[in-house]
Amino acid sequence: MWADLYEQTNGLRGPHLFSPTFSSPVNFTEIASILQGARDAPGSTKLNFFRAYVEGREDYDLARRFLETEDLSASHIEATLLRAFDPERGHYGKNAGLIVNGGLQWSHEVHERLAPHAEALRATVSGTITIDVTLFIGSYGATPFGAHIDDSTHRTIIFNLGPGLKKLNIWSREGIEAQFGPVRNIIDTAKIHIAPDNYSLPPGHAFVLPSDEFHIAYNNDVSTAATFVLEHVSELHLAERELTLLRRELHERAPGSAIWQMTIARLAEMGRLRSSSNGNLRYAPPTKSVGMQSLQPQSVIRIDQRWPVIVEQVGSLAVVYARGRHFIADRISRAVLGLIDDGHVTVRDFLEVYVADGGDLTTGLRAIEFLLSARGAVVE
Template sequence: MHHFRESDTIENPLAPARLRRQFDAGWWTDFLAHSEQMSRPCVFADALDAGQARLMRRQVLDILAELGQTHKAKYGYRLWLDGRQVDELDEHFALHPLPHEEVEDWVGRAFGERKFGIILNRGEKFSPGLSQAIALIMEPALKMIGMPTEGILFTVFIGNYDMTPLGIHKDSPGKSVIHFHLGPGPKTMYTWRDDDYVTAPGEKRCNNMNIAPHLPSAAHHAFGAGQLYFMPENMFHLGMQDELSIGIACWFYNRSDHDFACELLHRVREAHLRPSERMLKADRRPVDDIATVESALSLLALPGDGDLRALIRDVYRDLRYSLFSNAGYRNSPVPREDKPEMRPDSRVAAEAPYRMLCRPADEAGRLALYVRGTKIALGNFPGLEAIVDRLNGGGKFAVEDIVAMVDDPLAEKKVRYLLGLLHRYRGIAVTPR
């Protein structure tokens, strides 16, 4: 069997320039028209070509290999075998895909003839190439429809099961989805509007495995390798297939204002509530004496005027900077562990389509720098913002040219430290001359 490699083509099938030509504003204009402004399910046959789908399948396998060798059971990895969820994953992770192993070969080695399904949440944290490809594809869409209030995340689905292990179900409220189907086998999605999905008395409505009586009332959408499927939010649905396939479900995350307020309050707690293990005692004060609460309130670092609304607004601004620096992705990538050699003639370049963003930090003299969704507080120095702007503008620059932008006796030390951080959090690539 021939094993596909990027070097097999003159141009990388997922090269930024190619994806930008392929999924331009015109393509997304047609997408919005066909989906009636993202309000009805539909299939888009003119999407990825065979080489792109194959390479993306390989990148998904690389994610599974990384999880199996490094991260183990983190990040919401779920496995079903013959219809039953498997809780202990060590044996499964030990059979992770091998480099350049085709998906059919890996499945045969890892599962034999058994039916299986894998769901991996927060897939955007892994595989820089796959995350970049989807970010480039989605770039014009975000400019046209705006940034989802809580960003974008994607879920990887792999399996040869006959139907989604979750049965007929709805996803979290407010999440619409673009499903990039990578094959090799096809898939069919069944959807129901609420009024069309009529359950019998006592029948489980969500995660309903009794599917046969309901298939006649469903709309169905069949799609194959390289095709895209869109589904609006809040729809009952069920995926079915007869063959092995891989799909990436890219979610636009918008929720109710109440749910969003809860998320922002959670972020306030995470960022501004100091930890304490001090145990309270029964309160012996009179009913109107509430002084005991002050010790708990003292843990909350509110602004000087104590305005909680102002703090929530600032938390949302922080979230926006995070999303805009990460092409809309809700989750930051796993940081790099390697430290590249950074000679004066080494070249640095921003990773398209991501943009590093700056704003003043709360502490005087410091700058908040957002790199792929990670917020870094740095001591500000003349030239720092100019460096970020230059990198964001595109192109490759020698380290010595970046150092020359800073008029400071410690310029080289400061620039190398800055570039090291940008590389660690995947905002830039560093290459030899």
């Protein structure tokens, strides 16, 4: 299906309204999982991924109140959203709503749901891609920044789960720039001289959005849209992300050497390895709590073959990637390589080889804990 859609829409550039032959990659059960995961995640920085609106204005506290007070269970999530964001009687005010970015980071279930779609897209799309989910929830009308263009590297597919209708207006970028010059958004759309193309997205339908054309979406009734965002990632962005994730730890382990001697191409390749270990999904899943005290010498550690564990040498160190996360060891141990090659090993055999290879027992246990907590391996 993705290959056909890719061809029909000029590489997912759109615009293209369609009734999908498969259900949305993310439904209300997965939305409940994302919101519950965000609620349970520690710290307040998670709120940076939320944007909330009431009567056309941004509300900086709505997301916190919503997560802390609402029933986010899968069995009640649809009723919760209808009640909370009713355009006239909603708990947070008239025409309220939420935009949730980076939904993948809070739900292992959504990772599982998206994995086959990501695999199909990897087989279809050339270059390095990452995939994420953004949620648009409520009856907030339109966002206050008006008609706008997105990053030209993005390809966006909107799945309207309903129950309300979602409407979109799209203006030619060429026409907008002929009137206003090289701008990225027009707040007052009434000032635009050219007429937009209008699209109505009923529940159960999907829309390939032309991200680099000017557009605005309207939620006048309560609707929930799960938006599939595919990003073509440049070499520079891959390198920048990888440097951000590795530099402190590698600098502490090998000061003045490994990380600062890498080329952009080398860092970009490591970024690709990290992404590959997570099936090209943009964010790693939430870590899993591991009861190391329950492990027995005969316990079997098995690699989840859907999510490859990848080892990369960096100077004298080894970076182990699993599900978009990393673990740095003093060397590429035969124990780790053997586990990757064979797909399974007992705890006893892993630690014996790890120590015999010059590693210490504590680091070997940490390597096991990393693989299990990152969800790159399971215990049988």
